[in-house]
Amino acid sequence: MRRAGLFGVPRVRPWSWQAFLLGLVIVAVSALLQGICVALGAKLYFAAFVPSLFVLALVAGVPAATFAALLTVPLVWWAFIPPFFEFTPLTSANADSINLFCLLAVLLIGLADLCRETMAIISRGGLKPSGKSAATNSQ
Secondary structure (H helix, E strand, C coil), X not given: CEECCCCCCEECCCCCHHHHHHHHHHHHHHHHHHHHHHXXXXXXXXXXXXXXXXXHHHHHCHHHHHHHHHHHHHHHHHHCCCCCCCCCCCXXXXXXXXXXXXXXXXXXXXXXXXXXXXXXXXXXXXXXXXXXXXXXXXX
16 A cells, blocks of 8 residues: 555555455445444435445545445345345336446546546646646737
8 A cells, every 4th residue: 555645545556456355345344334224224225335435436446446336236235125135126216226326336436536646646746837738829
């Protein structure tokens, strides 16, 4: 792991085994939190997984977060959508929940990747201005 210069966020190389292991751990911890939420009566199937995907993508990169998102869908379908601990055909409401999670996952992973690249640019000293800009008119 190496430290980024901005905000002290630890970073993991995106395609390393540590990144994918971190993704697996984050999915397991999120499943535990989601199980607690379901035990308390919440019916939001992906509530604990959405913020953890953003943090994972920020720390470990897009591949690990994509792995975690793809692992989350069958896990939630099996463990948290009634009847619990079995795969059954999805109702339209459950399919909509999965589709919405996939959309949010793509958007959050993309946003986290942009934040990760911005932190890398800032830690290198920012963008250097060039002599000419395309926005200025030389006439």
